[in-house]
Amino acid sequence: MKTGTIIGSIGLGGLAVFIGQMDAIALPGGGDEGGVASGPDVIVGALPDISHYAPAVWQSVTYCAYAVGTTSCNIGNQQLLWQPNPATTHPVMPQNIFRVKNGVIKQIGQSWIKHGFCALQGTLCGACIPAGSGCPTVLGIGCSDPYSSGLNGGQGDLKSRWGVNAATGVYSGTYADPAIPAGYPSSIRERITVPRNDLDSTMNAGAQYFIEGQYVQIQDATSQNDNNNASYRKINVGTTFSASTGYSITLTGPTYQMIPAIYAWQTVHTDVAIREYDVAGDGRFLVGSRAFQNTNGTWHYAYAVHNLNSDRNGGSFSVPLATGVVVTNAAYHAPFNHSGDNYTNTPWTPTVSAGSITWACEPNTSTNAHCIRWATMHTFEFDANSGPTDASQILTLGIWKAPTTGSPETSIAVQGKKPLPVVPPCVPGDLDCNGVVDGADLGVLLGCWGVACGDCNSDGYTDGSDLSVLLSAWVP
Numbered sequence: 146m147k148t149g150t151i152i153g154s155i156g157l158g159g160l161a162v163f164i165g166q167m168d169a170i171a172l173p174g175g176g177d178e179g180g181v182a183s184g185p186d187v188i189v190g191a192l193p194d195i196s197h198y199a200p201a202v203w204q205s206v207t208y209c210a211y212a213v214g215t216t217s218c219n220i221g222n223q224q225l226l227w228q229p230n231p232a233t234t235h236p237v238m239p240q241n242i243f244r245v246k247n248g249v250i251k252q253i254g255q256s257w258i259k260h261g262f263c264a265l266q267g268t269l270c271g272a273c274i275p276a277g278s279g280c281p282t283v284l285g286i287g288c289s290d291p292y293s294s295g296l297n298g299g300q301g302d303l304k305s306r307w308g309v310n311a312a313t314g315v316y317s318g319t320y321a322d323p324a325i326p327a328g329y330p331s332s333i334r335e336r337i338t339v340p341r342n343d344l345d346s347t348m349n350a351g352a353q354y355f356i357e358g359q360y361v362q363i364q365d366a367t368s369q370n371d372n373n374n375a376s377y378r379k380i381n382v383g384t385t386f387s388a389s390t391g392y393s394i395t396l397t398g399p400t401y402q403m404i405p406a407i408y409a410w411q412t413v414h415t416d417v418a419i420r421e422y423d424v425a426g427d428g429r430f431l432v433g434s435r436a437f438q439n440t441n442g443t444w445h446y447a448y449a450v451h452n453l454n455s456d457r458n459g460g461s462f463s464v465p466l467a468t469g470v471v472v473t474n475a476a477y478h479a480p481f482n483h484s485g486d487n488y489t490n491t492p493w494t495p496t497v498s499a500g501s502i503t504w505a506c507e508p509n510t511s512t513n514a515h516c517i518r519w520a521t522m523h524t525f526e527f528d529a530n531s532g533p534t535d536a537s538q539i540l541t542l543g544i545w546k547a548p549t550t551g552s553p554e555t556s557i558a559v560q561g562k563k564p565l566p567v568v569p570p571c572v573p574g575d576l577d578c579n580g581v582v583d584g585a586d587l588g589v590l591l592g593c594w595g596v597a598c599g600d601c602n603s604d605g606y607t608d609g610s611d612l613s614v615l616l617s618a619w620v621p
Contacts, residue, residue: 181220187236190216223364338484373403430453462503488515
């Protein structure tokens with residue numbers, strides 16, 4: 146794991162290099178930094194297909210279920226072990242779905258993790274030095290291995306994310322499933338689970354959707370090649386709901402290799418700022434922020450915190466507020482933890498004080514608290530009565546797990562949009578806004594006679610009425 150480096154925002158308009166097929170676009174996202182990595186380096190080389198499953202109702206909510214195929218590539222210079230359970234030297238693969246709607250990105254679905262069991266020796270990403278014939282338990286140098294969506298949706302090897310340390314790649318959990326709640330629908334269990342309402346076109350006009358796959362493996366992490374393991378691709382969602390398949394999802398465009406799906410927000414809205422933060426001795430967070438004006442003149446602030454591979458997880462998020470900033474409509478969103486997963490779905494509630502707005506999960510004494518765990522994004526929003534500063538303002542991301550040796554931080558300073566201090570309006574007649582109505586203001590008014598720039602009574606015109614307002618406020 147590479148630590149101690151804060152990297153500026155990566156824009157997708159930068160240099161793109163093509164590896165493997167022509168419908169895959171790659172940008173360095175960590176690990177190999179654009180060249181051949183030292184040691185094994187597994188990435189998602191392609192997201193080739195989608196499987197649909199019958200939707201079902203759980204606790205009065207209708208959920209759709211999907212799986213996406215993931216084709217891995219070992220772009221490092223050493224072989225990668227792919228030994229099946231009970232060995233811990235195989236990769237695990239989470240799958241996620243995101244939506245950009247009304248200017249904001251949210252993660253609306255997630256799967257459990259697929260456990261790898263053997264690797265074919267393909268050539269998606271270039272020349273392959275195979276590790277053996279058939280489907281050996283090693284992925285060769287330069288080789289690719291396809292796991293179809295049907296395979297990734299197979300529930301036999303889908304297990305809880307619980308027990309995986311994504312920063313080290315170590316899987317210390319049990320291969321047995323956690324207890325599935327009684328009556329939980331089998332068709333949606335453990336697969337990518339998305340509330341029907343989050344896909345309904347009548348409720349999500351103009352929304353854009355993206356799907357993501359990721360690999361975590363112990364050798365890849367030990368070789369410090371684990372920051373480039375997530376890739377995403379755009380998807381189209383159909384408008385017709387089916388009782389057997391839910392809403393149809395089709396893949397479109399290229400696979401963006403080695404780029405987490407949070408960067409899709411930046412492709413839709415170019416004013417999004419995204420930065421990467423490495424927690425010492427642990428893993429990486431990505432924080433995106435955007436501020437835009439509402440139709441009523443207020444400003445909307447949105448922040449997405451994506452835990453790429455931190456084991457310590459995120460536990461709080463705080464935005465400083467200047468004097469006079471009034472916050473309304475605070476909101477929070479996280480994907481549904483499902484199928485009896487050990488993490489709760491307790492929402493984070495905002496606390497607004499004189500100097501900040503802060504969201505926080507349950508205390509870290511609760512081992513199943515709804516923290517921002519690896520391969521998961523939480524989104525925070527509010528409206529304010531003032532516009533933003535630039536993207537260099539400091540926010541605070543609290544780390545959920547207690548510090549360990551070599552990983553001392555309890556919080557990290559992150560950058561993002563912050564509301565400006567609210568400046569009281571100038572009093573009528575104070576046309577230069579210096580706090581005093583005097584001869585300088587009279588000069589401005591006379592120079593604006595007949596037009597709007599000296600308007601003191603808000604009628605859109607500068608005339609004798611405005612002169613009366615100015616003189617009544619005159620300071621001798």
